[in-house]
Amino acid sequence: MNFLFFAELCRKIESIKGRLDTIDLLSNAIREVECPDLPIFVRLILGKPFPDWSPLKLGIGPNLLYESVAYVTGRNREKVLSTLNSVGDLGRAVEEMLESKSQTSFFSEELTLAEVYSSFEAIAQAEGGKSQKERLRIIQRLFSVATPLEGHYITGILLDDMRIGVGEGNLRDAIAKAFDVDSGLVEHAQQILNDMGEVALLASQGKEALSHVRLHLFHPVRMMLARQGTISEVIADAGTIAVEYKYDGARFQFHKQGSTGRMYSRKLEDVTNSLPDVVSMLLNATDHNLILDGEVIAIKDGRPMPFQTVLKRFRRKHGVADAVEAIKLVPNVFDILLLDGEILLDQSFSERRKILTEVLRDYATPQLVSSDLIEIEQYYHQALDNGHEGVMLKLPNSRYTPGMRGKDWVKIKPEVDTLDLVAIGAEWGEGKRAHVYGSFLLAARQDDQLVPVSRVATGLSDEQLTWLYSTLKDEVIHSEGKMIFFEPRIVFEIGYSEIQQSPNYEGGFTLRFPRFVRVRDDKDIREANTIGDIEERYLTIHPELR
Structure with a gap:
């Protein structure tokens, strides 16, 4: 399969509003994918080349992307950042910049799905003192060969931030529909295998293959x-x-x-x-x-x-x-x-x-x-x-x-109510904290997207702010004045006194007196609380609004 087919499908999915239409489009596409490409196709639609349990990790931050795009398009880093800040989305910014790239093969090569996946494997396997240079070389090669549209979604996968609105729920139902199997069987297989690509391959073989999925030692499953x-x-x-x-x-x-x-x-x-x-x-x-x-x-x-x-x-x-x-x-x-x-x-x-x-x-x-x-x-x-x-x-x-x-x-537990929220942005501090981020923009999950619901500045020590700055400074994707926006990587546990309705936040709610409790390094951003969780807590206190 050509990677351009995959990229064009992603663009179509982005333009669809309804969940059922998305599932229909996905299921039709899945039927067309040949078996060797099927696991790769499914993993990449989720934006995750490797299962969670795999030792392979891309580990690519925005800075490596900036350097690669600057090289391929003949721009300097400042111009790349300027384009990013004006566009507001790194994938779309890369697409725009690749329209006029200088270090190019003039599309003489057509990228295949398997070739892109092989490049991701090589990035994840790069080790030693020269690993960063090797990763840079691989990404530069991908961008030099890719069309602008392909570059958009290569960027999304590299940063684990596809933003096309496809989560495991939609994909589960699309796989079930594509191969006429029960979605419950697909879900059960995914719970055990933790690899939607492998699940899709089994589904293509029929319900019997899905029914015989087993736990395997040294192949961890998600925890209840x-x-x-x-x-x-x-x-x-x-x-x-x-x-x-x-x-x-x-x-x-x-x-x-x-x-x-x-x-x-x-x-x-x-x-x-x-x-x-x-x-x-x-x-x-x-x-x-x-x-x-x-x-x-x-x-x-x-x-x-x-x-x-x-x-x-x-x-x-x-x-x-x-x-x-x-x-x-x-x-x-x-x-x-x-x-x-x-x-x-x-x-x-x-x-x-x-x-x-x-x-x-x-x-x-x-x-x-x-x-x-x-x-x-x-x-x-x-x-x-x-x-x-x-x-x-x-x-x-x-x-x-x-x-x-x-x-x-x-x-x-007796503690103040807490929520697990994703840090998606920050604002520079003032005074003695002027060299680090002083407050953070927090988001909850909603339909596989991250929706802002609050900011937090209290409860953070100088040591924690220093650590957060050093951890997040290489994840910055763009800035707007004093605000910095970065790739969503870290989950904060946030205490609060009350949930309030708020027109100032996209999610419709915000937190009164939010306070940083700790970083949940043990949690993936997919385990953050949802807008639905926040609404349910709000309605528990205000049952008259149900």
């Missing part, structure tokens, strides 16, 4: 998520519930086969080499091949330490041995997904818990099973007294649903 709620409402709805500590740590998924163990973060990144001590603990705690779900916390003098302490270990690439001595980590396991080849996702939580305690000698999280409000509240306060965030309430008959935030797990 919890919603906020209250103890009384969960008891009223479910009666007897399982109650566990809610830890202020970092989620992990542990895979073991024989004497080999590997650990994955909430974002499905392999963190085995950063946490050799935790891996060793879990290897020694069981004789079975399995997949475990849990949370690791840092301990000092018998008390849990803050979340940021754990993240220092998760981020660690060098000096791991010293870090092991400095920061003691302890795993807390609360679920089991696979045991000796048997998939446990569809078994009830109570049955999975029974299996877990039978096969794991240590590190299973404490649990209370009760329907008594007073007893559960006492357990909740015990968790707080022990230095934990609160408790998790889990329905005993619930199945494990990877990546889903349903009603079966509920988190209870």
Whole structure:
């Protein structure tokens, strides 16, 4: 398949307003793609060349794009930035600049989908001291051969920011329609495989292929998520519930086969080499091949330490041995997904818990099973007294649903209400903070887009502002006066006193007295809260408006 066909399809999708029309267009296109190209096509439509669990990452920031486009079009960096600032979107700016490129093959080559994907693989695999130059060379070559329209969507994929409005939901339904299979089968396969490209290939083979998807060791799945709620409402709805500590740590998924163990973060990144001590603990705690779900916390003098302490270990690439001595980590396991080849996702939580305690000698999280409000509240306060965030309430008959935030797990904690929002822009600080970003523009998700809902300036220390500036300065895509806009990469946990309706923000809501709590390095931007979440919280306080 020519990449130009892919780019033209993306342009058509951008022009469509309705969800059903988008699904129709996608499903028709998917039917036309030959099998070797199908996984690539589907991944690139999502703007993600590699599955989340893959060790391959593009890791391209806007600055490398600026340099590549400047070289290919014969402009200097300032001219590139000027064009970007006037257009406001890097993909469209690249398209405009490639209309008059100088270092060009005059379109003598036609890019294929496979060739573009091969280039992405080469970028992700570049290592060593000359890796940056190699990545630059590959991107320059792509832009020199690409048509302006192709350059637009190559840019979107490189920056993980396609902006065509296609998310996993639309793609799931399009794949189901293209191959006449049930969308539930497609969704279930995606929950297990975490690779919509592979799911599409299986769907092309029929429902039997989708029905036989299995969990595989060392191929992590997304972790089940919890919603906020209250103890009384969960008891009223479910009666007897399982109650566990809610830890202020970092989620992990542990895979073991024989004497080999590997650990994955909430974002499905392999963190085995950063946490050799935790891996060793879990290897020694069981004789079975399995997949475990849990949370690791840092301990000092018998008390849990803050979340940021754990993240220092998760981020660690060098000096791991010293870090092991400095920061003691302890795993807390609360679920089991696979045991000796048997998939446990569809078994009830109570049955999975029974299996877990039978096969794991240590590190299973404490649990209370009760329907008594007073007893559960006492357990909740015990968790707080022990230095934990609160408790998790889990329905005993619930199945494990990877990546889903349903009603079966509920988190209870006493902190001020918080939202997980994506930092999409910033404004320069003033005075002693004039050299860093002083406030941040925050967005919630809506229909696979990011919609501004608030700004935050309070709660940020000078050290945090310095770190955020150094982290985000290479992600800038354009500026407007004192405002800087960058690629959405980081999730902020934001506390607030109240949600208010607001005509000043596109999402229709804003936060009263927003306060920065922490950076959620463990969360992908797809896990940020939605406008729907914010509206639901608002209507909970104002039921008369429902």
